[in-house]
Amino acid sequence: MLWNRRFFLVNKQQINVLARFLSASKTDEIHVVEHPITPGYLSRVLGSTSKYWSEALTKHKELQTVKREHLVSSAETLKSLNYTIREILDKPMLLYQNTLTIQNRHNVLKECGCETISLNLLFKFVTVMNRDISTLKSQRFLPFDIDIQERLRTRFTDIDVYVPSKYGEEIKLKKLRENILNFYLKQRLDMSEKDLEKLWRVYSRVRHRSFNSIQQMVKILLDDLNFPKERIAKNAFLLYGDPENVYKMLEQIPSIDGQDFRTILFKTPKILMSSAEGLVKSLNHIKSFGIKENAVVKCLEILTLSPDTVLDRLNDLQDIEEFQVLKTNPRILRLVHYQNKARLRLDYLNQLKVRCASLHVLSCSSDAFVKFAREGSDRTKGRDVVVFLSNKLKESESSIRTILTRHPNWCHIPVVQVNQCYDYLLTKEFTNEDIFSNLYLLLYPIKRIEEKLTLLYTTEILQDLKIEDKITDIDKSKILALVLYLIESEFHFTGDGIWTEQHSLQVENFHNLLPDFPESNKVHRYGVKEKGTNKTTTASAFV
Numbered sequence: 001m002l003w004n005r006r007f008f009l010v011n012k013q014q015i016n017v018l019a020r021f022l023s024a025s026k027t028d029e030i031h032v033v034e035h036p037i038t039p040g041y042l043s044r045v046l047g048s049t050s051k052y053w054s055e056a057l058t059k060h061k062e063l064q065t066v067k068r069e070h071l072v073s074s075a076e077t078l079k080s081l082n083y084t085i086r087e088i089l090d091k092p093m094l095l096y097q098n099t100l101t102i103q104n105r106h107n108v109l110k111e112c113g114c115e116t117i118s119l120n121l122l123f124k125f126v127t128v129m130n131r132d133i134s135t136l137k138s139q140r141f142l143p144f145d146i147d148i149q150e151r152l153r154t155r156f157t158d159i160d161v162y163v164p165s166k167y168g169e170e171i172k173l174k175k176l177r178e179n180i181l182n183f184y185l186k187q188r189l190d191m192s193e194k195d196l197e198k199l200w201r202v203y204s205r206v207r208h209r210s211f212n213s214i215q216q217m218v219k220i221l222l223d224d225l226n227f228p229k230e231r232i233a234k235n236a237f238l239l240y241g242d243p244e245n246v247y248k249m250l251e252q253i254p255s256i257d258g259q260d261f262r263t264i265l266f267k268t269p270k271i272l273m274s275s276a277e278g279l280v281k282s283l284n285h286i287k288s289f290g291i292k293e294n295a296v297v298k299c300l301e302i303l304t305l306s307p308d309t310v311l312d313r314l315n316d317l318q319d320i321e322e323f324q325v326l327k328t329n330p331r332i333l334r335l336v337h338y339q340n341k342a343r344l345r346l347d348y349l350n351q352l353k354v355r356c357a358s359l360h361v362l363s364c365s366s367d368a369f370v371k372f373a374r375e376g377s378d379r380t381k382g383r384d385v386v387v388f389l390s391n392k393l394k395e396s397e398s399s400i401r402t403i404l405t406r407h408p409n410w411c412h413i414p415v416v417q418v419n420q421c422y423d424y425l426l427t428k429e430f431t432n433e434d435i436f437s438n439l440y441l442l443l444y445p446i447k448r449i450e451e452k453l454t455l456l457y458t459t460e461i462l463q464d465l466k467i468e469d470k471i472t473d474i475d476k477s478k479i480l481a482l483v484l485y486l487i488e489s490e491f492h493f494t495g496d497g498i499w500t501e502q503h504s505l506q507v508e509n510f511h512n513l514l515p516d517f518p519e520s521n522k523v524h525r526y527g528v529k530e531k532g533t534n535k536t537t538t539a540s541a542f543v
Contacts, residue, residue, distance in 0.1 A: 047085040056092040091119045107210040113146045133169040155211040195233040216243035248276035257293035268300040281307035299333035313339045325419045328391040338363040355414045384415040408495045438480035452486040
């Protein structure tokens with residue numbers, strides 16, 4: 001059959017099924033089980049009584065949606081800033097903020113000259129930032145005699161920041177900090193007006209970072225990681241990074257698969273926004289699933305996901321046969337990173353009766369996927385099969401490919417079927433050596449192999465083949481060769497014995513019936529995606 005010329009029909013029912021898959025976002029995902037936050041637990045770990053914690057949790061139910069470890073960490077951070085547990089219980093919603101936010105806001109208020117930082121002031125941080133200097137002084141949040149502009153300017157110590165004009169006290173504190181930060185970034189990183197415009201449009205949250213933190217991050221990026229100034233300007237979200245966290249990364253993860261971690265951070269700057277503890281957990285999860293470090297290097301984006309997400313998706317590999325069989329593939333983490341997209345695509349292709357969904361097809365760009373689907377060619381380039389067999393049979397990829405390419409239809413067989421056939425032959429006590437000597441047999445349906453194996457145990461077939469030995473006396477490798485001979489003799493040795501009955505069914509052209517889906521408005525972790533930056537493509541929901 002000329003499968004590379006066949007097309008597939010997307011009927012109305014299939015499109016409806018696909019739509020249901022798209023609307024049911026994450027309903028099938030596995031989540032890490034979280035222990036509930038109880039008054040008794042908080043009393044034991046943080047202090048005070050269960051009664052007070054019960055009142056706080058009842059009044060602020062949002063706190064029960066926070067993970068235990070995060071809530072405790074936030075409380076410990078507040079305690080380290082010399083706030084008592086009783087003060088914390090008066091403003092329990094502060095525990096809804098993460099440790100980094102609490103510490104940073106406290107540092108910003110100190111930089112601005114606040115002499116006494118109460119929990120109420122910390123809680124009203126955003127309100128304070130939106131007030132003008134004179135109002136803050138009249139309300140005694142800031143001392144009357146302080147020159148706030150000069151104080152903020154001198155917070156930067158790596159260069160002497162030049163501010164050309166003196167701002168009046170009617171300026172909002174937020175705007176004053178933004179203006180001084182602009183002058184610093186212009187002079188330190190040579191950022192242009194266009195760069196700064198993009199910074200405040202896309203990564204406006206940088207305005208809430210302390211000047212000391214930004215200064216330290218600039219030093220790390222320039223001196224420790226050797227980032228060019230223009231690269232920092234193009235990836236301005238890096239200014240939001242936590243310097244202490246970066247140093248922890250470099251200390252706890254010196255290298256991955258022999259590559260210096262500094263080099264890895266240079267290749268994929270977004271990793272800098274992950275926590276050091278989270279990276280260690282993710283690497284341990286990956287290792288526990290038997291995935292080698294070289295797979296991490298081939299998909300560094302996996303380190304931008306939370307460790308819980310990585311664990312959930314690794315668990316999914318055990319549940320989906322098409323994913324599980326690719327576990328030994330060095331690019332398997334691409335499937336983990338793009339798993340939501342991969343699952344949608346796999347379900348969609350299954351509706352089309354497309355069997356050869358390769359790792360590349362499941363994780364490639366939207367345009368490439370649409371091209372594959374519309375061409376209707378149920379075949380791959382064989383990469384997944386070659387890698388799988390190389391790992392199973394302990395043979396080189398080149399030797400595997402050299403053998404398989406002699407079969408005219410080998411690229412039409414999905415790796416899942418090859419795996420099933422391999423496991424079947426092992427149950428029949430054939431060794432890896434026997435299988436490698438008859439590698440083509442892994443391309444054939446188990447039903448046909450089983451049928452010919454049974455036939456070989458009859459006297460008639462041995463007589464027809466003019467074999468005088470008993471089947472039990474024949475070398476197992478030769479038995480597999482006989483099986484392959486018997487299968488292909490029915491198809492005149494054309495290689496068409498690999499097709500099953502379902503392959504012989506006629507299919508229709510579905511060109512231009514691939515449905516369009518609206519483009520998603522994805523929000524970045526430290527900013528918003530700029531409008532018009534993505535191409536609108538057919539089936540963009542698979543991106």
